[in-house]
Amino acid sequence: LWFLYLILHFFSRGKLGRYPPWPGKIVNPPKDLKKPRGKKCFFVKFFGTEDHAWIKVEQLKPYHPHKEEMIKINKGKRFQQAVDAVEEFLRKTKGKDQASSHNSSEEKNRRNSSEERGKQSAGEEKRKASLSEGKLKKGTGEGKKRVSSVSSERGSKSPLKRAQDQSPRKRGRPPKDEKDLTIPESSTVKRVMTGTVAGFKWPPSVSEPVKDSDPHFHHFLLSQTEKPTVCYQAITKKLKVCEEETGSTSIQAADSTAVNGSITPTDKKIGFLGLGLMGSGIVSNLLKMGHTVTVWNRTAEKCDLFIQEGARLGRTPAEVVSTCDITFACVSDPKAAKDLVLGPSGVLQGIRPGKCYVDMSTVDADTVTELAQVIVSRGGRFLEAPVSGNQQLSNDGMLVILAAGDRGLYEDCSSCFQAMGKTSFFLGEVGNAAKMMLIVNMVQGSFMATIAEGLTLAQVTGQSQQTLLDILNQGQLASIFLDQKCQNILQGNFKPDFYLKYIQKDLRLAIALGDSVNHPTPMAAAANEVYKRAKALDQSDNDMSAVYRAYIH
Secondary structure, eight states: OEEEOOOOEETTTTEEOSOOOEEEEEOOOOTTOOOOSSSOEEEEEETTSSOEEEEEGGGEEEHHHHHHHHHHHOOOHHHHHHHHHHHHHHHHHHHHHHHHHHHHHHHHHHHHHHHHHHHHHHHHHHHHTTOOHHHHHHHHHHHHHHHHHHHHHHHHOOHHHHHHHHSSSOSSSOOHHHHHHOOTTOHHHHHHHHHHTTTOOOOOOEEOOOOTTOTTGGGGOOTTOOOSSOOOEESSSOOOEEEOTTSOEEEEOOOTTSOOTTOOOOSSOEEEEOOSHHHHHHHHHHHHTTOOEEEEOSSGGGGHHHHHTTOEEOSSHHHHHHHOSEEEEOOSSHHHHHHHHHSTTOHHHHOOTTOEEEEOSOOOHHHHHHHHHHHHHTTOEEEEOOEEOOHHHHHHTOEEEEEEEOHHHHHHTHHHHHHHEEEEEEOSSTTHHHHHHHHHHHHHHHHHHHHHHHHHHHHHTTOOHHHHHHHHHTSTTOOHHHHHHHHHHHHTOOOOSSBHHHHHHHHHHHHHHHHHTTOOOHHHHHHHHHHHHHHHTTOTTSBGGGGGHHHHO
């Protein structure tokens, strides 16, 4: 097995950056995914994530010799999960290889026995035909010579050839995707390709971003859509923009644990207002990626940590906007978003022609439309960009950004979006992102309530809640979200990763969105009532998984 040295060099100091090595294995790419031009590379699946990428040969190193070094560099929980996945895969592969070896030995013994019986039968026929002793000796010698030759050929075969012979696939020309992956420089790589790929397939989800001029650029974009066409998400943090059939656009970047040498931070001055659960992680990643950031928060003490990391302090929202080129804001609800813009020393007072404002709060479409109008009326540029994720994803730079409004401003924010998220979508006119975000959170909130309901039903009927989780984790509903929220409930740990009061707010706004277009939302309405009960039980400032307590009280 191989892993990629996903490291970012600080060239001025010659030291490693924040990106550790990461374990992966070479797999076959999707059939419709073309290989990048240039240096030889492999399609790699990264353990512990759903990421894939084309990786150059020189960036790959063998797993076992570098395992300890890799573990010393990275102590994170996600990385340990990746290492555990590698070891589990190795155990399964070893078991399969042993079974295959045993079967091959039996087959070889049967073949040898069959050949021996064939030789004996041939000898009888020759004797019956009264062949001369000389001819018999000559024939026997030639037969031995032929057998020896065959044995020699078998012994000289490469591991790749032996693996191909043992494969159930018929001999002949290899499929195109396999042929593209062969590399003469390393027999170890050949063994990896023939030994593990066939027995362990991952669903394709990602690939490397390519230039707009590349003819197969459209083949792997918009990975988060529910369309039946296969799409792939980028593994590097390189920017990629492409048009969807509906006119929406996606900028894709990958896991923050990936190498990020391709990001060049914008030279524009960035402002950020609101350092809550989401805003804190976003600002931290903007700073780590080299952006110049000025921060403001209603509770000024929260700014101290970021000032130590290199941020500048703004005394008021108006001051931040007036001194920065692009100002982001991430606050709790529609009222807070309006107060931030329209209140005393608010954003609007700092807006003048050319100033840019990006609202990342999850609010309703009417609120964001109103804010856009007042910003634009002062000559400013406006973009809404609510984010899907939680505190951990924010810290990891793995948010999904839904944007709408000024398309040029969206593109100006590309390096910022890459720093804070793995994917962003441009959804058209102002209001579309707010609507989409509410729908996403409506689904998430309803699902969380259903999880809590299932766990309590298991408890009252005498079933093991842990067993229920184990069953769910082995089925189609398996996800990080499901596992984390169930673990919260089983451990009684409701430390906020996504405040319960905010998911209830989003459910309420989603129901209102449905009412505005006369569309029923009975499931969301039922879930909303459960969250309201949880709030009445003083669970507002706990994690959304605390909705479980609404069922047990």
